Amino acid sequence: MTTDDSNVTNGTPVRPQKTKMPTTPLRSVTPAIDIYIKLAQYPILCDQIRMRMREELFRRGIITQAEFEREVKEKAIESQRREGLYDPFSQEDAHIWQKRKERIRDFHTDAYFADNLGSALLDQIIQEVLSNQPAPTDSVELTFNPEIAPWELLFRQGEIYEAMPPPEQEKVKHHLEEIKVVLIKRMISDQLPFIAVAKRMFDIADLRRIYRRRIGTGKIGGKAAGMVLAWKILQQSAPEIGPDISQWVDIPDSYFIGSEVIYDFRLMNRLDYLMNQKYRPLDEIREQYPSIVEAHLRGNFPEDIVEQLREVLRQVGKNPLIVRSSSLLEDNFGFSFAGKYSSYFCPNQGTEEENLEALLMAIKKVYASSLNPDAILYRQHHGLIDYDERMAILLQKLKGEQYGRYFFPTIAGVGFSQNPFRWHPKIRREEGFLRMVWGIGTRAVDRVDNDYPRMVSLSHPQLRPETSAKAIRQYSQWYIDLIDLEENTFKTLPVDEVLDENYPYLRYIASIDKGDYLQEIFSTASLEPGDRFVLTFDYLLKDHKFVKLMRTALMRLEREYKTPVDTEFTVEIIPNYPYPDYKLNLLQCRPLSQRSESGPVEIPRDIPAEDVLFTAKELIPDGQVDDIRYVIFVDPEKYGEIPEQSIKLELGRVIGRLNKALENEVFIIMGPGRWGSANLELGVRVTYADIFNTKILVELGLEKDGRVPELSYGTHFFQDLVESGIYSLAIQLGQPGNSLNWAFFRESPNMLAKFSPGDAHLGEYLRVIDIASVTNNRRLRVLMDGTHDEAVGYLVTGNWSLDEEQGTISMF
Structure with missing residues (x-):
């Protein structure tokens, strides 16, 4: 800056001289x-x-x-x-x-x-x-503005207020509430429903602990917020809220990468141009996503963030880590984003530098996943595309124990405070539902291949959907997800390669397979060479202590959230005499999306047999869909005969194109096995982006090698369907109460070429049926009666015009 160095003369102020830029030489004073x-x-x-x-x-x-x-x-x-x-x-x-x-x-x-x-x-x-610097005060009056006050000032003032005697604290409780709200909004969440619960539950010490575990700046994100709030809710103890379970509930040792760090990362690596990616056409988003991932993987982090992560690794030692997405919208009230963003395991068994590199790479992958096509489409579909979605990261020590060369939790799964399924009239929905597995919980929350988590109704935990020993064996868990400590990697292995008579918790999770029946393990001393084990979890589900812990936790969370919730958890079995104790570790908690219910569905008993297109029995939701004109039908038997994987893969893309072409129509999709499975042998590989316009997704189960593919209930895929108002319905072909009018679906004219001309060559496997054109302008109605566990799809007559484009849907 150039200034004039003369004195004030005759009372005239001396002003810095203007220079003629850029010719005048710079001078200093x-x-x-x-x-x-x-x-x-x-x-x-x-x-x-x-x-x-x-x-x-x-x-x-x-x-x-x-x-x-x-x-x-x-x-x-x-x-x-x-x-x-x-x-x-x-x-x-x-x-x-x-x-x-x-x-x-x-x-x-x-x-x-x-x-x-x-x-x-x-x-x-x-x-x-x-x-005039603000300072904490023990005065009743707040002498500074909390909205702009420094962090430490807020914490200290809050601690002073909380330490006051009850009569004095009553005078300042409104100031204390304001301080907690400011801290929650700055550091955790600005979602008002969340704040309404959190400000009652958190004390200043809780908020300071979160602050000390935060890396970088910004909020800790929805997944982390839901986890710490759920833990705090279950730490409450008072006679009016029921039994005290606080000592039996915990959360993993966790660290939080703030939501502003992704901005620093992208700015530093010149990736900030990607902020407008969400406004591009979906085809462009899909096409460009692989290169976006690669660009993130080449990026570097600010040195201060790297050093803080290095310190985290020193503190956790050789314990495996999981790197989880925790975006600002994730696990929100009304929008869960279940499975939309990525999480990665870090076995953490290498050198310090190898572990650091693996951790940084996992964080980059999570950052890249914020721009994946499914997540962007989900935001578009729910009116959230204009929201500034920032990605925080939740770093958790993996809960579990070492067994030989492997590391995994004894019990993991997902829990729902409201049971979405009733496979028996005795079941009370309001007492909750679990999907349990042995090992890492990925097999409970994701759609996995050739496997069946244990489904538990907490009102009647021993009442299984299956009844015979053969069915129980068939619908049991066959594989386990774990960390191989020696190979420093995440693995999926057959259960019988890991589970043996030496496993310390064997009798709590398994039964002996005796062929015609399954025998409870009363003592490992009674085991014989060659015994085969089936994961039934029968001991746990007979133990009132375990069932009560899970039921109490879910019901209490629902009461405080004032809405149904779903959680992810692990459970530790703690040996004790004469019965074991259990510790519940909460990994996340979020409001549970549910369909609104406006009344029961009653299925008529006089439907003409020739009008019935399909029936289903068992695990039926409550609901009704009317005016269905189109059916996208993938023939399950012909699908199984397709010789090339590339054709099966292409069928998923075709369904995505039809989903777009029929977006203004009322249609359903029917096809083999597990929709969305990564294993093309089990079902058509689709994502949320390929099916979000359908009204019902029907899974046609054909027995293969003695097994029928599992349904999607309780998985992230299932949550997508619920949030979008899509019903999931399974028809287990060959089982009592399940039927399909094969002739109608195979012999009706195929309209595939009309809606997607370039895919007409796949008409042998995939059919688009215009119900109106083949039934003299009738429509399909689907009634689903969850109370009596039955569903029917049948033709009805109405006053439609053939050129009518729109239909209606009645949701229950």
Whole structure:
């Protein structure tokens, strides 16, 4: 900054001389430099000090505020020219221009003050600002604005209020509530339903613990927020809320990467241009996503973040980690984003540098997943596309124990406070539902191949959907997900390769397969060589202590959230005499999406047999869909005969194109086995993006090698269907009460070429049936009676015109 060093003459203020940029040589003035150096000792307070300096300049009439700002703007423009910007409106962003003006304003303030008022007055201003610094007080009145107060001031003031005797605390409870709300909004969530619960549950010590575990700046995200809130709810103890389970509930040792770090990462690696990716057409988003992932993987992190992560690894030692997404919208009230973003396991068994590199790579992959096509489409479909979705990261020590070379939890799964299925009239929905597995819980929340988690109704935990020993054996868990410590990797292995008679918790989770029956293990001493085990979890589900813990936790969370919830959990079995104890570890908790219920569905008993297109029995939801004109039908038998995997893969893409082509129609999709399975042998590989316009997704179960594919209930895929108002219905072909009118679906004219001409060559496997054109303008109605566990799809007559495009849907 160039200034004039002459004295004040005849009472006329000395102004910094204007220079002719860029030809005039730069000069400096000692008083101005002295002020600059003095203010540099107050890096945070200097803004307040300079504001007071300007107030004195304006108050004493040395210069008006308007004239001062005019000179600042002129000098800012001159500085642009000096730096080679000759078209500043297009060459410089607005926020850079503001930063430029702020710096010029500071330099200009120093120069004016040095030439006209001097250092003595500056010292007075500095002392004045220092004396006005906010500080904690034990006064009843709050002497600072919490919204702009420093972190430590908020924590200390909150601690002072909480330490007051009850009569005094009553006088300041509104101030304490405000401080907690400010801390929650800054650090955890600004979602009002969440804040309403959290401010009642958290104390200042809880919030300080979260703050100390935060890496970088920003919020900790929805998944982390839901986990810590659920834990705090279950730590409450009072006679009116029921039994005290606080000592039997915990959460994993966790760290939180703040939601602002992804901005720093993308800015540092020139990836900020991706912010508008969400507005591109879906085809472009899909096409560009692989390159976006690669760009993230090549990126680097700020050094301070790397050092903090290095310290985290030192603290967790050799314990495996899971790196989980925790976006600001994730696990929100109404929108769970279940399975939309990625999580990755870090076995953490290498050298310090190898473990750090693996951790950084996992974080980059989670960041990239925020731009995956399914997540963006989900946001579009739910009206959230314009929200600034920032991705925080939840780092958790994996809960479990080492058994030989493997590491895994004894019990893991998902729990729902409301049971979405009734496979028996005795079942009470309000007492909850579990999907349990042995090992890491991925097999409970994801759609996995050739496997069946244990389904548990907590009102009647021993009442299984299956009844015979053969069915129980068939619908049991066959594989386990775990960490192989020796190979430093995540693995899926057959249960019988890991489970043997030496496993310490064998009798709690397994039964002996005796062929015609399954025998409970009363003592491992009674085991014989060659015994085969089936994972039944029968001991746990007979133990009132385990069932009560799970039921109490889910019902209490629902009561505090004031809405049904679903959780992910692990359970530790703690040996004790005469019966074991159990510790529930909450991994996440979120509000559970449910369909609104407006009344029961009653299936008529006089439907003409020739009008019935299909029937289903067992695990039926409650609901009704009317006016269905189109059916997308993938023939399950012909699908199994397809010789090439590429054709099976293409069928999923075709369904995605038909989903778009029929978006203004009422249609359902029917096909083999597990929709969305990664294993093409078990079902058509589709994602949420391929099926979100359908009204019902029907899974046609054909027995293969003695097994029928499992349904999607309780998985992330199932949650997608529920949130989108899509019913999931299974027809177990060959089982009592299940039927399909094969002739109708195979012999009706195929309209595939009309809606997707380029896919007509796949008509042998996939058919689009226009019900109106083959039934004299009738429609399909589907009634689902969950109370009596039965469903029917049948033809009905109405007043439709053949060119009518729209239908209606009645949701129950």
